[in-house]
Amino acid sequence: MIAKFLMNIKKPRIFFHEHVPSFEIDFFTKTLFALVDGYVAVQDKMRQWVVEKKMVTSDKAFYLANTVDAPIKPIIYNNNSFKIIMIGNYRPQKNQLFAVSLIAKLPNNYSLDIYGMIDDEKYYTELKTHIEKLGQQHRVNLVQGITNIYDQLSQYKFALHTASIETGPLVLVEYLYAKLPFITYKTGDVVTLLQDYLPNFIIDSFNEDEWLNSINNFNKKGSWVHEKIQMENIIEQHFSGKSYLTKLLGIYNKIIA
Numbered sequence: 281m282i283a284k285f286l287m288n289i290k291k292p293r294i295f296f297h298e299h300v301p302s303f304e305i306d307f308f309t310k311t312l313f314a315l316v317d318g319y320v321a322v323q324d325k326m327r328q329w330v331v332e333k334k335m336v337t338s339d340k341a342f343y344l345a346n347t348v349d350a351p352i353k354p355i356i357y358n359n360n361s362f363k364i365i366m367i368g369n370y371r372p373q374k375n376q377l378f379a380v381s382l383i384a385k386l387p388n389n390y391s392l393d394i395y396g397m398i399d400d401e402k403y404y405t406e407l408k409t410h411i412e413k414l415g416q417q418h419r420v421n422l423v424q425g426i427t428n429i430y431d432q433l434s435q436y437k438f439a440l441h442t443a444s445i446e447t448g449p450l451v452l453v454e455y456l457y458a459k460l461p462f463i464t465y466k467t468g469d470v471v472t473l474l475q476d477y478l479p480n481f482i483i484d485s486f487n488e489d490e491w492l493n494s495i496n497n498f499n500k501k502g503s504w505v506h507e508k509i510q511m512e513n514i515i516e517q518h519f520s521g522k523s524y525l526t527k528l529l530g531i532y533n534k535i536i537a
Contacts, residue, residue, distance in 0.1 A: 281315055293317040293535055298326060299346070310335050318535040320528075322346050323447040324469055342531045345469055347519040348450050350457045351430040357460070358435055362389045362499065365436040365460075367429060367451045368443060370407060370422075371399040375442040375465075375486075377410050382440075382491055384414040390495075391419045392440070395426050433458050438498050442486075443467065453519050459508045461501075463494050473518060477510045 281294055295318040303326075305313075313319065313335040321327035324343040330336045364383075368374035376394055383392045398404045404422075411420050426432060429451075439455050439462035446468030453470060455462045464471055466484040475482060483490055517523060 281312065285315070293532075295320060295532070295535070297344075298322055303329060305335075316340070318342065318531065320344050320531060326447075340535065342534075344524075344527055344531065345473075345518065346448055346450055346453075347521070347524050348453050348457065349521075350515075355430065355434050355458050355460070357433075357437075359437075361435055361437045362391065363436045364390065364392045364438060364440055364495075365433065366392060366394045366440045366442070367396065367454075368394075368441070368449075369396040369399040370394075370404040372403050373443055373445045375444050376407055378442045378486060379440050380407070380411055380414060380416060380420055382488060382495065383419055384416050385488065385492060386495065388419070391421070393421045393423055393432075393436075395423045395429060395432070397424060429454060430458060433460055436460065438462055440495075441465065444486075446471070453515075456511045456515050456519065459504070459511050461498060461504055461507060463491065463498065474514065477514055478507060481507075 283289075284292075284294065294316050296313070296316045297320045299322050313330060316336070317340065319327070319330060319336040319341045321330070321341070321343050322345070327341045327343045331338045331341050366376065366379055368376065370376065374396070379392060379394070383390060408422070411417055411422075439460055441449065441452060441462060441464035443449065443465060444467065448470050449468050450470075452462065452464060452468075452474070462481055464474075464482055465486070466475075466482050471482055480494075483494060
């Protein structure tokens, strides 16, 4: 960018890919925004925001949903399991406290494993205290240090995602790839896309009874054939490596043209 400015040249094109959306941007960064040839946001709200704030013109601002790698091999599930998985680093926005409260009200054959890293020590301590207060130490496990989550999924019945605020979230894309049913709160760009395909997977409140009913219905359901077909369609159209590359090159070509 400095070379372009000092030498007054039009090439190379400079694209800024935003992967950590923030609505608090310092003056220097705002100045750099105005100089980029293309801005690619990982969250559509961020794309809209930079245009509204006139940091980037609308013809240079694009939204490109992030994605993840597919599992190396098919995952064979234990359909008799009553184990639930939840993935998300330990911080208040992930709302694991709510998930633990749900488990406490479910029959004793249910259990919950929460995978994540500690982002907030105070919240992590609060979560452990909450588990102990509800007497759920034998049913709720806090797991750290696992990097390949696909290797863990076969032992679970379905997944919970109770985060109150999200951008993606990418963990839902992992569930889609793995064809693991899940229940999620209505937040994030991935969930917005899922509404037309898998409406039964989404809850738009934190009403405990509504979540408990959904969990019980998930456990009673014997076959997920329709949902798994929908999962494959979503991945193919929106999150596959081929789809991602096609969208990315389309953005680059618009700016280059």
